[in-house]
Amino acid sequence: MQDESGQIAPVAAITGGAGGIGRACAATLMREGYRVILLDHDENALDMACGETGATAMALDVADPQAVGRVFARIDQAGQGLDLLVNNAGIAIRGPTLACRPQDWDRVIAVNLTGSFLCAQAAGRIMIPRKGGNIVNVASIMGLSGGLYANLSYQASKGGVVNLTRALAAEWACHGIRVNAVAPTWVDTDLIAPLKAEPGFVERVGLFTPMRRLASPGDVAEAVAFLAGPRAAMTTGHVLPVDGGFLAI
Numbered sequence: 672m673q674d675e676s677g678q679i680a681p682v683a684a685i686t687g688g689a690g691g692i693g694r695a696c697a698a699t700l701m702r703e704g705y706r707v708i709l710l711d712h713d714e715n716a717l718d719m720a721c722g723e724t725g726a727t728a729m730a731l732d733v734a735d736p737q738a739v740g741r742v743f744a745r746i747d748q749a750g751q752g753l754d755l756l757v758n759n760a761g762i763a764i765r766g767p768t769l770a771c772r773p774q775d776w777d778r779v780i781a782v783n784l785t786g787s788f789l790c791a792q793a794a795g796r797i798m799i800p801r802k803g804g805n806i807v808n809v810a811s812i813m814g815l816s817g818g819l820y821a822n823l824s825y826q827a828s829k830g831g832v833v834n835l836t837r838a839l840a841a842e843w844a845c846h847g848i849r850v851n852a853v854a855p856t857w858v859d860t861d862l863i864a865p866l867k868a869e870p871g872f873v874e875r876v877g878l879f880t881p882m883r884r885l886a887s888p889g890d891v892a893e894a895v896a897f898l899a900g901p902r903a904a905m906t907t908g909h910v911l912p913v914d915g916g917f918l919a920i
């Protein structure tokens with residue numbers, strides 16, 4: 672697709688694109704001139720997100736290797752390449768470790784970590800022959816700290832995303848592909864609805880956050896756009912906290 676000046680628009684695919692951070696990334700990246708493809712397993716939410724953002728969409732469960740292969744093959748067949756993958760799909764099944772069922776552990780790892788691997792691998796199959804691209808993984812401060820609320824599977828999955836980012840950056844720099852991550856603090860989206868329902872949640876987070884507020888989805892989207900853009904041309908393998916200072920204290 673060409674923009675108004677006749678330039679070919681770069682293409683960005685955002686997994687979990689129908690969620691709070693995904694939609695904000697879509698809006699920010701579209702403002703920056705990207706053609707955005709939202710990928711999400713929730714087809715109703717995807718329809719609404721398309722209506723809201725004007726992006727295109729494809730249904731995808733990132734934990735399903737065959738589905739990932741099919742969807743990225745369709746993106747490739749469209750012939751416009753893939754300039755940016757935002758690995759953003761994620762779930763949390765919170766609770767004390769002694770109550771964590773193996774199937775819950777497996778699902779969180781499958782979506783958050785294996786899904787990031789599968790989509791990065793599929794994106795690499797498009798980007799490597801074209802000698803360039805960008806991947807931004809949505810990790811979490813939970814991948815860099817022990818957190819405040821018991822959530823072992825999520826913490827482990829996001830720690831994995833942090834090191835997946837470094838390892839992929841080191842391996843794929845020679846192909847012109849940069850791989851970075853953002854590590855948001857608590858962001859006001861559906862993901863934290865159960866926590867927000869707990870009395871005193873916002874106040875407790877505020878105690879541990881020098882900036883004394885939750886992040887907005889737009890705060891995260893700006894960091895994603897920065898890491899994907901030319902101002903970060905020499906930056907790869909890094910994790911940028913978007914945390915109001917949580918990790919600084």
Ligand SMILES: NC(=O)c1ccc[n+]([C@@H]2O[C@H](COP(=O)([O-])OP(=O)(O)OC[C@H]3O[C@@H](n4cnc5c(N)ncnc54)[C@H](O)[C@@H]3O)[C@@H](O)[C@H]2O)c1
Pocket residue numbers: 686687688689690691692693710711712713716731732733734758759760761762782786809810811812854855856857858859860861862863
């Ligand atoms: N909200 C926060 O406090 C916070 C903090 C740090 C990191 N994050 C991370 O940000 C990312 C986006 O989360 P959000 O806050 O926008 O939450 P959200 O619940 O609004 O969005 C998550 C999206 O991922 C989709 N999704 C879930 N499983 C999927 C699967 N198997 N395949 C495809 N899509 C799937 C959901 O349908 C949803 O649209 C996640 O990776 C999350 O871990 C969120």
